Amino acid sequence: MVGYAFMGAAHSQAWRTVNRVYDLPARVRMSSICGRDPGKVADAADRLGWDSWTTDWRALVTSDEIDVVDICTPGDSHAEIALAALAAGKHVICEKPLANTVAEAREMAAAAAAARATGVRSMCGFNYRRVPAVTMMRQLVEAGRLGVIRHVRAAYLQDWIVDPQFPLVWRLQKDKAGSGALGDIGAHIIDLTQYVTGQRIGGVSAITETFVRQRPLPAGSSGLAAQVDGHGPVDGHGSVDGHGPATGPVTVDDAAVFVARLDGGALATYEASRFATGRKNALRVEINGSLGSVVFDLERLNELEFHDATLPAAEQGFTRILVTEPEHPYLSAWWPPGHIIGYEHSFTHEMRDFVEAVATGADPTPSFEEALQVQLVLDAVTRSAERNSSWTEVASTPAPVPA
Amino acid sequence: MVGYAFMGAAHSQAWRTVNRVYDLPARVRMSSICGRDPGKVADAADRLGWDSWTTDWRALVTSDEIDVVDICTPGDSHAEIALAALAAGKHVICEKPLANTVAEAREMAAAAAAARATGVRSMCGFNYRRVPAVTMMRQLVEAGRLGVIRHVRAAYLQDWIVDPQFPLVWRLQKDKAGSGALGDIGAHIIDLTQYVTGQRIGGVSAITETFVRQRPLPAGSSGLAAQVDGHGPVDGHGSVDGHGPATGPVTVDDAAVFVARLDGGALATYEASRFATGRKNALRVEINGSLGSVVFDLERLNELEFHDATLPAAEQGFTRILVTEPEHPYLSAWWPPGHIIGYEHSFTHEMRDFVEAVATGADPTPSFEEALQVQLVLDAVTRSAERNSSWTEVASTPAPVPA
Amino acid sequence: MVGYAFMGAAHSQAWRTVNRVYDLPARVRMSSICGRDPGKVADAADRLGWDSWTTDWRALVTSDEIDVVDICTPGDSHAEIALAALAAGKHVICEKPLANTVAEAREMAAAAAAARATGVRSMCGFNYRRVPAVTMMRQLVEAGRLGVIRHVRAAYLQDWIVDPQFPLVWRLQKDKAGSGALGDIGAHIIDLTQYVTGQRIGGVSAITETFVRQRPLPAGSSGLAAQVDGHGPVDGHGSVDGHGPATGPVTVDDAAVFVARLDGGALATYEASRFATGRKNALRVEINGSLGSVVFDLERLNELEFHDATLPAAEQGFTRILVTEPEHPYLSAWWPPGHIIGYEHSFTHEMRDFVEAVATGADPTPSFEEALQVQLVLDAVTRSAERNSSWTEVASTPAPVPA
Amino acid sequence: MVGYAFMGAAHSQAWRTVNRVYDLPARVRMSSICGRDPGKVADAADRLGWDSWTTDWRALVTSDEIDVVDICTPGDSHAEIALAALAAGKHVICEKPLANTVAEAREMAAAAAAARATGVRSMCGFNYRRVPAVTMMRQLVEAGRLGVIRHVRAAYLQDWIVDPQFPLVWRLQKDKAGSGALGDIGAHIIDLTQYVTGQRIGGVSAITETFVRQRPLPAGSSGLAAQVDGHGPVDGHGSVDGHGPATGPVTVDDAAVFVARLDGGALATYEASRFATGRKNALRVEINGSLGSVVFDLERLNELEFHDATLPAAEQGFTRILVTEPEHPYLSAWWPPGHIIGYEHSFTHEMRDFVEAVATGADPTPSFEEALQVQLVLDAVTRSAERNSSWTEVASTPAPVPA
Incomplete structure (x- = not known):
């Protein structure tokens, strides 16, 4: 998992609990948590229940120990981390919003679609x-x-x-x-x-x-x-x-x-x-x-x-x-x-x-494509507001999104 | 009172009750009610507690027996009745919306302002x-x-x-x-x-x-x-x-x-x-x-x-x-x-x-001017909707409206 | 009507309104209101909409002008007034509780039952x-x-x-x-x-x-x-x-x-x-x-x-x-x-x-018998409380009460 | 912990979580869970996160590995287990109600008071x-x-x-x-x-x-x-x-x-x-x-x-x-x-x-004494109901209970 603040704590609680409550075909191991500040991330690992910690997210997302990467950082780093993780063949769960820009979101959705073909799964965290x-x-x-x-x-x-x-x-x-x-x-x-x-x-x-x-x-x-x-x-x-x-x-x-x-x-x-x-x-x-x-x-x-x-x-x-x-x-x-x-x-x-x-x-x-579509709505809202509330159509996504 | 349907019944209940509950410097007499259908308006007068009835609103608004005209008809007749009543020197209470068009509302507000100078009062019925x-x-x-x-x-x-x-x-x-x-x-x-x-x-x-x-x-x-x-x-x-x-x-x-x-x-x-x-x-x-x-x-x-x-x-x-x-x-x-x-x-x-x-x-x-201003908002909404949700300013009222 | 305080005002509002709202086989005339203080009852008659007033309830309940007596006084006078009114052949509506004691309530219920045989109606005002x-x-x-x-x-x-x-x-x-x-x-x-x-x-x-x-x-x-x-x-x-x-x-x-x-x-x-x-x-x-x-x-x-x-x-x-x-x-x-x-x-x-x-x-x-039964419950509550919360059966009413 | 049903699951969730959320002067180790059915308790240990399991609660409460005994069984076994645990010098947390009878509860409260003198803590689980x-x-x-x-x-x-x-x-x-x-x-x-x-x-x-x-x-x-x-x-x-x-x-x-x-x-x-x-x-x-x-x-x-x-x-x-x-x-x-x-x-x-x-x-x-006092209220309720709702005083507890 990358990130250990509010969302990091909430996700950790969920990872710790999911197999205690549900019968699932796989059991989660909380391998490693990543953050920028060594002292804080070490504390977080200890408190939140992770086996290890690192400050190098690139190492994390390519580690052989890891099957799933959970991205809980601010939105400006979502794209870079997710793209690297998908490239490394890791399943990715990424907090919302998917990215800070439509361009990033498009790239992520494309990468997720490509990865899906090889059995790599991805999901955006619209938890509600x-x-x-x-x-x-x-x-x-x-x-x-x-x-x-x-x-x-x-x-x-x-x-x-x-x-x-x-x-x-x-x-x-x-x-x-x-x-x-x-x-x-x-x-x-x-x-x-x-x-x-x-x-x-x-x-x-x-x-x-x-x-x-x-x-x-x-x-x-x-x-x-x-x-x-x-x-x-x-x-x-x-x-x-x-x-x-x-x-x-x-x-x-x-x-x-x-x-x-x-x-x-x-x-x-x-x-x-x-x-x-x-x-x-x-x-x-x-x-x-x-x-x-x-x-x-x-x-x-x-x-x-x-x-x-x-x-x-x-x-x-x-x-x-x-x-x-x-x-x-x-x-x-x-x-x-x-x-x-x-x-x-x-x-x-x-x-x-x-x-x-x-x-x-x-x-x-929701898939990354669905999350991209949300991003396109956000973008339409922003553009409408910038253009004196003009009616603004939401751009269509490149491919049909599963319901 | 002109009109005897839903609003007519509600206003009648109020006229019957107001002096029973409040100590006021004047006592209301429910003189005459007006409607188009003689049989129905006669029934309404009897049931709602009016002393007499008529089908001729022009006679009503000029009657010497009457001090106040209460307009409860559909919006398309508000302007004509209110203008006649104000011209006859009657105090007017008119149901909302003031009129069906901005032009009518402007005319009514002007007439109310003119009448006010001679001590004739007017009010729009935003009861809430x-x-x-x-x-x-x-x-x-x-x-x-x-x-x-x-x-x-x-x-x-x-x-x-x-x-x-x-x-x-x-x-x-x-x-x-x-x-x-x-x-x-x-x-x-x-x-x-x-x-x-x-x-x-x-x-x-x-x-x-x-x-x-x-x-x-x-x-x-x-x-x-x-x-x-x-x-x-x-x-x-x-x-x-x-x-x-x-x-x-x-x-x-x-x-x-x-x-x-x-x-x-x-x-x-x-x-x-x-x-x-x-x-x-x-x-x-x-x-x-x-x-x-x-x-x-x-x-x-x-x-x-x-x-x-x-x-x-x-x-x-x-x-x-x-x-x-x-x-x-x-x-x-x-x-x-x-x-x-x-x-x-x-x-x-x-x-x-x-x-x-x-x-x-x-x-x-609220005065007729205030009610006109509401009309101007309604008009802006209508125009915005007609022009693909374009941002539409609300036109200003001719004169300052008392708060 | 006897009494012009809180309940008197509420009942008057109801009498004034009932024929305005409901189609009924009879129309109410608000004949006379009674109270002890002449000045206050005169004011009340004027404000609440009664044709006349009196300070003599005995005259009221025997007046030929009156068909119905509505008792809105404190409970200590309910019995005396209701018994006199029933004896005079007037229909009676009496505010709750029916009486201040079970003995009075029993007497009233008996009188109401006797009067009923001669077509005189009675009711206790459990308005809820x-x-x-x-x-x-x-x-x-x-x-x-x-x-x-x-x-x-x-x-x-x-x-x-x-x-x-x-x-x-x-x-x-x-x-x-x-x-x-x-x-x-x-x-x-x-x-x-x-x-x-x-x-x-x-x-x-x-x-x-x-x-x-x-x-x-x-x-x-x-x-x-x-x-x-x-x-x-x-x-x-x-x-x-x-x-x-x-x-x-x-x-x-x-x-x-x-x-x-x-x-x-x-x-x-x-x-x-x-x-x-x-x-x-x-x-x-x-x-x-x-x-x-x-x-x-x-x-x-x-x-x-x-x-x-x-x-x-x-x-x-x-x-x-x-x-x-x-x-x-x-x-x-x-x-x-x-x-x-x-x-x-x-x-x-x-x-x-x-x-x-x-x-x-x-x-x-509810009939006076039903109201008597409520009185018997009140009495059982009082007696239980006086006897250290002992279980206390509610006494049965003398005759079956219509549901 | 003894018991692995509804309360066992709820307590386990709490034990797993408490150090993740709160900074505390001690860290909990979830050592062993006890139940009667070996297969079910083994499953529960695995699912709920306990290191080991046993079917012998007497062994559990005297184990050197254990500092705290958490009793989540039905009420009929609370007394026996709690008394044994206190006797073994273990801190005890016992689900409510403290016991099924006043006699048991009195014995437990007395044992808790005695144990307290030697630094052994006890608490009844009124979680609300x-x-x-x-x-x-x-x-x-x-x-x-x-x-x-x-x-x-x-x-x-x-x-x-x-x-x-x-x-x-x-x-x-x-x-x-x-x-x-x-x-x-x-x-x-x-x-x-x-x-x-x-x-x-x-x-x-x-x-x-x-x-x-x-x-x-x-x-x-x-x-x-x-x-x-x-x-x-x-x-x-x-x-x-x-x-x-x-x-x-x-x-x-x-x-x-x-x-x-x-x-x-x-x-x-x-x-x-x-x-x-x-x-x-x-x-x-x-x-x-x-x-x-x-x-x-x-x-x-x-x-x-x-x-x-x-x-x-x-x-x-x-x-x-x-x-x-x-x-x-x-x-x-x-x-x-x-x-x-x-x-x-x-x-x-x-x-x-x-x-x-x-x-x-x-x-x-709440201490065991406080829980005993609740038991005494339950007992008074039961006795009152058995004696036709007679007023029944709640027996006093043997010693002052801390507020």
Whole structure:
């Protein structure tokens, strides 16, 4: 595994747990973890349960000890590592978004397609597909229970940078993160709604905004937590006279909103924001179809609301389904009904499906091609916002993508 | 009062009740009600509590018996009636949307401004401003409790025409209704969010859609309830051989979605739909500011969720305020705390404020100018949707509008 | 009508409205209202819409102008007025609880039975039976949708006397009110759960408590609102030297809790309290049966949660039914779906059924006998609490009571 | 660890995880797991991550390899194993309820007290104390934020045996389980409410019921899942002719309800049931105090509702706190805000505190004495129910128990 911060910890928890909970045709060995700082990566290896560690990702991805490479780094290094790993014949699981640019994503998708021909598997980590309630939404749509999809309204709302004094961490820098709320959390709702509806976003009209354009430089940051550095180096933006912390420009969006048409005829609204005060991790999706509707909120990820419009009128309503029954996706291996699971379980489910796919010679989903298509939507959103919200079609992917 | 259907009944209930609940400087006498069908209007007068009835609205608006004209007809007749009533020196309360076209609305606003100079009052019936929880949202924003507004997300969702066999009532015909979901319910969220935030929508990028383009002709319909006519006259659209009911084209939008910028810097998403299966009257608004957030849902109109981000982090959350305390707007005259009020109470509150304004010589709000500005937003949405979602600025109103 | 305080206002609103909303075989004329204070009752008559007023209830109940007597006074005068009205051949509607003692209630039930033989109708005002969601619960149970009832859990929680400085109003005095939370709000959940389940409470084991035993004397109070009198007369309990307001003993319960068995085999818990901080009018009922469950909360009286355990396991859950459809009880006469009603509508529904019963010669429910049975449950609770929570059977009513 | 079923799996997950998430002064080695069936325990050791396995618990508890014994067996073997382990000088963590009888529990508490003098630690596994929202409730009460506690209403509702064909698993047999819903889930709400309020239950008046008195014998069952055996041995209760599955008597309660007084003056209602259709794992607690209230539901264990009655009246309400902030108990080691945790995390928190206590020479809570006190409440409930709901005082524990 490459990367040991927030995503690295979540993935490690999943790798440690997957064989404890699921009967799988292969057993995972947590071989080696890689990072840039020797001291920190050694600590991480020890704490997170990896047999060894290295600071040389190139050695890692070519090691004979390794079958699978799991990429948890910031988006700017995804392409290089993934391409090398695929070239070395390793199965690859890569965190989302697939890459920081469409060009990189295209290259990765092409490499994955080529590797697939030789039995090498690849997958992009849109873990929320494996939240049981999300999988169940997909099943309901597939079974026709919603009828013709009319509306999608999706929002992924957080508030961790509302404070203008929150520092300029890597996620706020375009060269590291590619984009801001859009790529980080907007990508999730784009993938999730396309996955659930089975429809693609055809075009968008978008606005993006950066509400706070200068922020203090961090003393050193990792993931979502950071501290302001009051004494840090100054590169043209901060104070040099001690009157305040050095600052730097925020180069990504704080929020993105867009309307869209899906290729099956639905209208959609999307919103991704890090400025939605009081919303901590509120990925909310509502889908209305001619026969029913579903509602999901990641802050209550064990629940799904389902409205079945084929019931008698007097008995219709949104049913709060506690998605913890053995009949529900992924749940039979966990606890008794009503005993809820948490955020990290989505990763365990992801690893479960990945391990099974690799062991049985199947292709896991979402493929790199599907992840590329999400990247193309992100790109259309960005271009629309740059061109005064003009309607912008999403470019088509080179080849059909498995549903 | 002109009109006796859904809005007529709701307004009548309010007129009957307002002096029973509130101490006001004037007492209402329900003089005369007007409609086209003599039998129906006579029944309505008797049932709804009006002293007399007429089929001649011109006689009504010039009658010496009348001080106030309340216009509850479909939008295509608002302008003509309102202009005549203002010309006759009557105070006017006109249902929303103010008119079916911007031109009419401009004329009405000008007439209202002229009449105001002679002490004649006018008001547009955006009744949801007087839902206590909505008024309270406005108060919180005014008091600075939300800080700088960052996001508005507003949706008004209904589902009463999901069934393609629902007939072609007047609300689905452009010549009567002006527009569909946009003007009928979209107007409410435009007015409500501008009122609450104190900000205007500066520009929009919009999509509208008519999902079901042909519908059966109704046998006769009023308001939101209708029956399909299987044997009706056919004017080019229906069957002539008895194989099915006659149909006609739906000439208004079923749904409208748009993104917007508010003039105070906030990003906003709006959605109005009659195809949101399971949502009956779901006017939902969430506003996020730098210091707090509020959430409102008309289906639970006695509740307001308020997130105060100035509280200690461990105690923050959305507080479900039951807006039924004597300290809350309009509530001290009603029942003890926790005893909820209903939809029609918003009209009683509207009439309360209107009566008080007229009796004390003040101008009630929203004025016709404010209602014109909503009309200009609706127009911008329509034009954006017609021009492939192009960014469209909202035209400015001729004169400053009182806040 | 006798009484013009909280209940008087609510009943007047219902009498004014009932013929405006419902087609009924008789039309109500609001003839005369009675109270002790001439000035106040004259004001009330004017404000609430009564043709005349009087301070002599005996004259009222024998007046030739009057067909129906509506008793909204405190419980200590119910028996005397109702007996006189029935003796005078007037139809009687009496607020709950029927009386302050079992003896009075027995006498009233006997008088009502005798009067019934001569075509005189009587009814006790348990208005919550006519909240549409409550009526719907009854219908679901009757239709067998819940199967065998296993559990009832009912609570009626308020918090209006949490403050020890809240004054000693008549509702806190045993000679006026009979009991405290138990009779005032506990009576509602006893009646409601027996009505919905079709089962009677067979026996109880109870605790009651008065948390605050001395309170300031009020300057004058009505209904649920009161002010402390700092200078009032002192009768042995208050200060005579001006060091504080005069106080008096609270002679009723602040809260009552009990477990019970229903005669159909269900276990039940009941709680009535005026000390449930944050709960304003939280009448909450959950009923679990072998085939399904229902949940109701008066603070969201337009909603009913229904769990149908006969659906596929993966789709089961509590369905939030918005009880505003024309298919729902009482609703077809009101507003379109999703447009909610309020607390006072339950009285309009009550008057609707009462008027229809009187006009068609049917007996309205709940009868005085049913109300007597509730009184017997209250009595069993009181006796159990007095005897150290001993199991106490509910006495049987003299004659079979119509379901 | 002794036991490898439901609780064994949950505890194993916690032992595997605790050092991965928390920095602790000691690191856990998962040495050996014990069970009766060699094949199954070997499988469990392999799957759950134990170094070795045995079928001889006496060997296990005296092994030199072992410092801590974790008892996850049914209640009938707790006492024997715990006493042996304590005698062998092992630290002991024992699942709840502490024992099946008061006599056993007294013996265990005495042994724990004696062992404590020699530095041997013991703890009973009431894991819900370590759900962060529950810990936070305790902190709010301790800080005086609720004022004087007036009401406790607690229910633990499940529905897994509503179906009369659900088989007679060990949890339905008194000799194995001690009691039914009362000891299994009722014990949790007794402990939790006493822990949160800091008050003890002084006396109770109770009803228990077994709704389904005969059930099919299981083919073999573990934990909460079982299958009916259609061909099993018959011991006097089942069919001998093959016309139906053999059945046996249910010897424990299906449900228990009781009212109680807490020693600080509060009134309380408690309910534990396995017949609450639609409730899967609904441990619900509401506590009302003179200054505020809290509400918790285990099915939404990441949330706490807090009503602060010291806020301005117009802003009061129940605040839904998402208990996922680093400021909240146990949370700083997990995921970013809004990323929820699951049921099993309560065990990880339990092990965290246990490991820290053992490593630092402190006594973990709840002690065996506290668990004995819960047992005494269970005993009072049982005796009250047996004696026609008579008021029954809870026996006092032999010695003061640390708060």
